[in-house]
Amino acid sequence: MLDVKRIRENPDWVRQGLNARGASTDAVDTLLRLDEERRRLLTEVETLKSQRNAASKQIGELKKKGEDTTAAQAAVRDVGEQIAALDVRVRASEEETQRGLLMIPNVPHASVPVGQDDAANPVIAQEGTPREFAFEPRTHIELGEWLGLFDFKRAAKMSGAGFALFTGAGARLQRGLIQYLLDVHTRDHGYTEVWPPALVNAGAMTGTGQLPKMAEDMYRLAADELYLIPTAEVPVTNFYREETIDRALPVLLTAYTPCFRREAGAAGKETRGLIRLHQFDKVELVKFTTPETSYAELETLRADAEDILKRLGLVYRVKALCTGDLSFAAAKCYDLELWAPGHKGWLEVSSCSNFEDFQARRAGIRFRDVEGRLRFVHTLNGSGVALPRLVVAILENGQQADGSVILPPPLVPYMGGVDRLVPRA
């Protein structure tokens, strides 16, 4: 969330940000009104509390001297009742202000291109050129079925539409990719590996900004009031929730987790095969940085994710998300998209975002700067990368005329020496 003081002192900054996102600025005006009311009540009740504290102290002293304090106590009790009544209003006002704050999205960074929606996202880089095929390239679904890598029919039987069941070499490829991605990020990019819970509480979800706004998109276990994580960003960013980080910044963490998304409202979009799933696997990168370095760190985070795609020899492009397409908590974001020749399109495999102090303020993650002041860190994260679409690209790009698939060389050791996927005999 944004700093209420900053909104108070510079409401136009927030209004401009909301405008750029294509969101209404009414929330700012409402919030300013709520904040003013809140402070008025707070000042009032604190004055009364000050009076009560002084009077109570006096009663204590009088009692020690053995004097009668009945009248004084009655008077203070009266003040106490006023305080109790006011406290109720203060709390209501604070809750309302907080609710308002939680619903206001982050303000886009000045470098974010202005635009209405994803059509306005500029492509800022492209690596490699799509391969020319001497035959009509098959989709990952055709390839996977022929090679026995996954079985959507059986997945639907046990779980329903939108779930993947990997089999044989397909299952091994999942395991190998997870290990490969974690190896590269820990060995070559300086990240520390963590293995977090996949179920988190509402506090964690609020800390990273999924709650309260995105409640509809998540699986929730009502009996225990727990949520299935939609991304490792949630548990990993909450690693330091309500803490002052006592390590030198930046802190770099990486984690593999399954990810769970209800994808409510996604019906009708690309739902076949591996492209959009209710459960998928992902290796995530998370950074905690000082405010001064977060934008430089965003560039290296993106480079770390890109490095994976380069090593695997895949064709990809980078988009800078425009103001209108930015997610709720992000101040700036890049998307990495892989070329999928069978699918004849680009598939998003990573979003690399800087949230500035938006998540840190919600989650209470701070550090001590060189002058010893407590400040909120900046948090960043990016996929490094999501597995299913990576598999789509690997299969569709590596396919041969006979339907076999040549694997990228770095994966061969992770596949037990297998360099080409062929149907099981």
Added chain:
RNA sequence: GGAGAGGUGACCGAGUGGCCGAAGGUGCAUGAUUGGAAAUCAUGUGUACCCGCAAGGGUACCGAGGGUUCGAAUCCCUCCCUCUCCGCCA
């Protein structure tokens, strides 16, 4: 799941109704001492919010939330977490 013991500041630890935002110790910072250090001595050392141009003042916080009281770290209730033992289980 059952029984018991606990949760106090960066850390250890005292504190059973007012003199407690909290003793004492450790750590840390600054100064004195020293050639330099150790030791020693002195001083300082939480966070959030509100009022104020500022200086400064106020409120709250002793796991969380309620309650009793003129007054709660201290008493009562609920919940969470940690530890020990038992049960169960991968």
